[in-house]
Structure formats: C-alpha cells, structure tokens
Amino acid sequence: xxxxxxxxxGGTGSGKTTLMKNLMGRFGDEITVMSHDNYYRAHDDLPxxxxxxxxxxxxxxxxxxxMVEHLHRLxxxxxxxxxxxxxxxxxxxxxxxxxxxxxxxxxxxxLIFQHKALRDLMDIKIFVDTDxxxxxxxxxxxxxxxxxxxxxxxxxxxxxxxxxxHDQYVEPSKRFADLVVLEGGKNLVALxxxxxxxxxxxxxxx
Numbered sequence: 495x496x497x498x499x500x501x502x503x504g505g506t507g508s509g510k511t512t513l514m515k516n517l518m519g520r521f522g523d524e525i526t527v528m529s530h531d532n533y534y535r536a537h538d539d540l541p542x543x544x545x546x547x548x549x550x551x552x553x554x555x556x557x558x559x560x561m562v563e564h565l566h567r568l569x570x571x572x573x574x575x576x577x578x579x580x581x582x583x584x585x586x587x588x589x590x591x592x593x594x595x596x597x598x599x600x601x602x603x604x605l606i607f608q609h610k611a612l613r614d615l616m617d618i619k620i621f622v623d624t625d626x627x628x629x630x631x632x633x634x635x636x637x638x639x640x641x642x643x644x645x646x647x648x649x650x651x652x653x654x655x656x657x658x659x660h661d662q663y664v665e666p667s668k669r670f671a672d673l674v675v676l677e678g679g680k681n682l683v684a685l686x687x688x689x690x691x692x693x694x695x696x697x698x699x700x
Contacts, residue, residue, distance in 0.1 A: 495597060497569045498695045499615055500688075502602040503667060504622030505660050506551075507632030509678020510602050513622060513688075516679045517600065521692055526568060526596040530603025533561045534579045536586040545584035546647075551604070551659035558609045561601075565615050568595045581641045597699055598692060604660075607667035618691065621671035622678045626657075 502510050518525060535557050537545050549555060557577075564574040575590040607613050607621070630652060637643040668674060675684040 495571060495595070496695075496699050497571075497595065497597060497599055498692070499565065499569065499599045499601060499617050500692075501606050501613070501616035501619045502600060502622065503604065503607045503619070503664070503671070504624070504678070505626075505629050505664050506604060506656055507629035507636070508622040508624040509675075509680065510622050512679030513620075513675065513685070514600060514602060514679075516685055517688065517692065520689055521598065521696070524596055524692075524696055525598045525600055526593050528561065528565065528568075528576065528593065528599060528601045530556060530558070530561065530601070530606050531581075532577050532579050532591065533557045534586065536577075538585065542583060548584070549655045549659070550584075550651075551655045551663075553605055553608055553663060556603075556605065558605075558612055562609070562611045562615065564593070565599065565601065565612070568593065568599050569615065571595045597696055604664050605667070607670040608663050613670055619670055619672045620688070621668045621674045623668065623674050623676050624678060 502513060504510050514527065518527070533556050534550065535555060537548070564576055567574050573592065573594050575592050578587045578589040578591050579585075580587040601612070601616065607619060613619065633652065633656070634645060634648050637648045638645060673684065675681050679685060
C-alpha cells in the first residue's frame with residue numbers, strides 16, 4: 495500500500511479542523527489522522543498550577559520525535575498507539591489512541607512544518623492562513639466552551655505565548671507549504687483541488 499501523507503499546518507483557530515472534517519466527510523474510511531496536539535509532553539512531575547504557566551506554543555513543548563517515529567511506522571504499514579492529551583488538566587491522559595495505517599495519513603498541528611524530520615515525511619504540505627482577529631475569536635470560543643477556560647486566561651495566554659510564538663515559529667513555516675489555503679475548509683476552490691488529488695491517489699492505489 496502506497497501511503498500519501500498530507501500535512502495541514504496553520505495558526506490557532508485558522509480552520510485546520512474544518513478543512514480536515516470536510517476531507518474526512520468525503521474519504522473518512524481511507525484516512526488516518528495524526529494530531530500534533532496529542533504529542534504534547536507529559537508533565538506528571540508538575541502540579542496543575544505550574545502546568546498552566548508552561549509555554550505550549552513553542553517546539554520544545556511537543557514530543558515530536560515520537561510523532562516522527564509513529565509516522566514512519568504508519569508509512570510502513572504498521573499500527574501505532576499514540577498518546578492522548580487532556581487540555582482540561584494540561585497533561586497527557588492515561589489513554590492511548592490506536593491508529594491503523596491507511597492509504598492517506600493526515601498530520602495536523604500549528605508547528606508540524608517547523609520540524610524538518612517530520613516535514614520530510616509529508617508528500618503534500620498545506621498551510622491554512624486566516625486573519626489573526628478571526629483566529630483569536632475562534633480560539634476564545636473553543637477554549638471556553640470545550641476546554642473549560644476563562645476568557646481572561648485565554649487572552650493572557652494568547653498575549654504571552656500564542657501570538658509571540660506564532661510570529662516566531664508558525665508564520666515563518668508557511669514558506670515550506672506546497673499550498674496556502676485562505677480561510678481553511680471554507681475555501682471551496684482549494685478544497686476541490688485537495689479532494690481531486692486524494693481521489694486520484696486512491697484510484698491509482700486501488
């Protein structure tokens with residue numbers, strides 16, 4: 495089985511998830527999804543109060559070397575058990591997510607293009623580019639509604655780490671993209687191009 499690896503990067507709230515959901519809705523049974531968020535490092539040695547203060551938007555926050563190893567194995571037709579991250583407690587949970595190798599592997603995350611070894615495993619690199627104000631609004635809604643945060647804590651984190659790290663790491667990684675998609679899954683022209691590419695790969699590989 496020839497595996498096609500698609501990387502989807504972009505800033506927080508850019509629309510990566512919407513793009514992925516559209517592709518999953520079309521090719522769900524043929525796609526394995528790897529999220530960089532699940533590879534945040536475990537911090538069992540730190541109390542919750544200290545974990546809240548960590549910088550989660552820099553490359554060192556992720557155990558990317560483990561993700562590289564897992565992606566290698568998926569490309570070779572092997573299944574993997576990836577960690578699961580619990581954002582409500584800022585730590586890894588005790589669960590694992592079993593991933594089976596499929597014809598298409600989608601890798602998503604804000605910093606996946608920043609890591610060369612991970613980037614080199616991708617056949618197609620897509621950067622989702624969205625206005626900063628829209629991204630911030632989406633992040634506030636997500637973190638308050640789904641991750642139990644307060645608006646004040648979201649804004650503080652955004653000002654202290656999210657925006658500075660976006661400017662330092664995420665935005666510059668856009669230069670590695672094969673395709674820059676404005677507005678994510680709402681960009682129907684780009685979505686159609688990506689769907690056609692996936693369809694061709696699946697047809698060529700039976």
